[in-house]
Amino acid sequence: MERILEFVIIFFEFFKAGLFAVGGGLATIPFLYEMADKYDWFTKEELLDMIAVSESTPGPIGVNMATFAGFRMGGIAGALCATLGLVAPAFIVIIIVVKFIEKNKDNPVLKKVMDGLKPAVTALVLVTALNIFNEVFFIKGAKNFLKNPSIDLFNYKSLILFIVIFGIRYAFSKNKKLKKLHSSVWVLVGAVLGIVLKM
Amino acid sequence: MVDLFSYICPNEVYMKKAWQLFWSFFRIGAFTFGGGYAMLTMIQNEICERKKWATEDEIIDCFTISQCTPGVIAVNTATNIGFKQDGYKGAVAATLGVITPSLIIIILIASLLDNFSDNIYVTRALNGIRVIVLIFILDAVIKFWKSGIKNTAGFIVFAVSLVLSLFAKVSSVYIVIFALIFSIVLYMFNKCKEKRTMNTKEDNDGKNS
Numbered sequence: 001m002e003r004i005l006e007f008v009i010i011f012f013e014f015f016k017a018g019l020f021a022v023g024g025g026l027a028t029i030p031f032l033y034e035m036a037d038k039y040d041w042f043t044k045e046e047l048l049d050m051i052a053v054s055e056s057t058p059g060p061i062g063v064n065m066a067t068f069a070g071f072r073m074g075g076i077a078g079a080l081c082a083t084l085g086l087v088a089p090a091f092i093v094i095i096i097v098v099k100f101i102e103k104n105k106d107n108p109v110l111k112k113v114m115d116g117l118k119p120a121v122t123a124l125v126l127v128t129a130l131n132i133f134n135e136v137f138f139i140k141g142a143k144n145f146l147k148n149p150s151i152d153l154f155n156y157k158s159l160i161l162f163i164v165i166f167g168i169r170y171a172f173s174k175n176k177k178l179k180k181l182h183s184s185v186w187v188l189v190g191a192v193l194g195i196v197l198k199m
Numbered sequence: 200m201v202d203l204f205s206y207i208c209p210n211e212v213y214m215k216k217a218w219q220l221f222w223s224f225f226r227i228g229a230f231t232f233g234g235g236y237a238m239l240t241m242i243q244n245e246i247c248e249r250k251k252w253a254t255e256d257e258i259i260d261c262f263t264i265s266q267c268t269p270g271v272i273a274v275n276t277a278t279n280i281g282f283k284q285d286g287y288k289g290a291v292a293a294t295l296g297v298i299t300p301s302l303i304i305i306i307l308i309a310s311l312l313d314n315f316s317d318n319i320y321v322t323r324a325l326n327g328i329r330v331i332v333l334i335f336i337l338d339a340v341i342k343f344w345k346s347g348i349k350n351t352a353g354f355i356v357f358a359v360s361l362v363l364s365l366f367a368k369v370s371s372v373y374i375v376i377f378a379l380i381f382s383i384v385l386y387m388f389n390k391c392k393e394k395r396t397m398n399t400k401e402d403n404d405g406k407n408s
Contacts, residue, residue: 018269018270018271019269019270020269021269021270021271022267022268022269022270022371022372022375027371028271049316052316053305053308053309053315053316054305055316056315056316056321056325057301057304057305057308057315058228058229058230058231058232058300058301058304059228059229059231059273059297059298059300059301059304059305060228060231060235060238060271060272060273060274060297060298060301061271062270062271062274063228063271063273063274063297063298063301063302064301064304064305067298067301067302067305067306068305068309071305071306071309071310072309076306079302079305079306080302083298083301083302086270086271087270087271087274087294087298089269089270090268090269090270090271090274090275090278091270091274091278091290091294093268093269093270094264094265094268094270094275094278094279094282094290095278095282095287095290097264097268098264098279098282098283101264108386109383109386112382112383112385112386113379113382113383113386114260114263115347115349115353115382116352116353116356116378116379116381116382116383116385116386117263117266117267117375117378117379117382118259118263118343118346118347118348118353119347119348119353119354119356119357119360119378120356120357120360120374120375120377120378121262121263121266121267121343121347121375122340122343122344122347122348122357122360123356123357123358123360123361123364123374124266124360124364124371124374125236125239125336125339125340125343126340126361127361127364127365128236128336129236129333129336129337129339129340130365132329132332132333132336133333135329136326136329136330136333155326158326158329158330161327161330162330162333162334165330165331165334166334166337169334179244179248180248180249182226182244182245182249183230183240183241183244183245183335184226184229184230184241186331186334186335187230187232187328187331189331190324190327190328190329190330190331190332191324191325191327191328192324192327193327194323194324194325194326194327194328194330195320195323195324195327197323197327198323199323199326199327
């Protein structure tokens, strides 16, 4: 009975994280810190390890973190409870929102709001792109490189790979076969080249 | 090469819609690295170009909604597309599809591998993948730019959001709220102006006749 109660608590803790973490997976991290404080499920050091693994495995980071934390707490059942808990609020909210939007498709205010939100989201995507740009090309960040421009701080292999792949994608952007090529092929190409080039 | 991945989904066309949704999002979940935005390219490739379930603009709308609602962006987008395709059944199938690879991979790593992220081959492969992720995200930026910024007001919202997020490190929640309020105020302002010009026009018409 106590074990079942524990799974219920796991579910609702992650339900809370899923409900209040707006704007993507990384927003769940503060909630996990709170959990580390509140329960003895995992320590803060373990949490850092979990973040590293979640970022280096495929899948949405938030889901990976929930699965990992849930697994540490209560095995496979714990992982399931945590992940479903994280996903449940979003599931409910999205269905309500989609239904509302379908119903009010022709409402001019709603259309204006959607059009107004897009530029803001564009900016947020650009910020993410800049962060990744910084991570990919500079070993200790662009700021350090500008202070001390040495080749040791610049990831030239990444730049070459970037130019080649970007060039191929751009040059053949009208090619239908390449367009239909599953994006995961590019991910695999990246992984293999990363190992071969010792990036 | 094109159908390198068809072995994961044999004769998918004959499957029920819900299963197709499950496998489509399973593949997306299994190859997403670096968070939700890199997924736009992935989703667009799978959903628009291969399955033809939605247009590019609809996907951009989906992402905008996902950013502004609680939860993981990838999951929100899956639920959204699944629901539009096949109702509740589709929503459940797509959502489970996108989280299942995570469940399998993470449980395997957590129970079998210690120090997974310290492994030299894992690090090298990830460094290679990050370059691809960057290309995917740049793709997403271009698509959002084309679909989202069409007038001066849009550019102002974009510029202010960029400065707030990049330099002031304002949380994305507040940026979204700012854009929401700005667009509603702008709408009301335009409405008032429209009314006024219509009134003056009527006045002028009155004077002329």
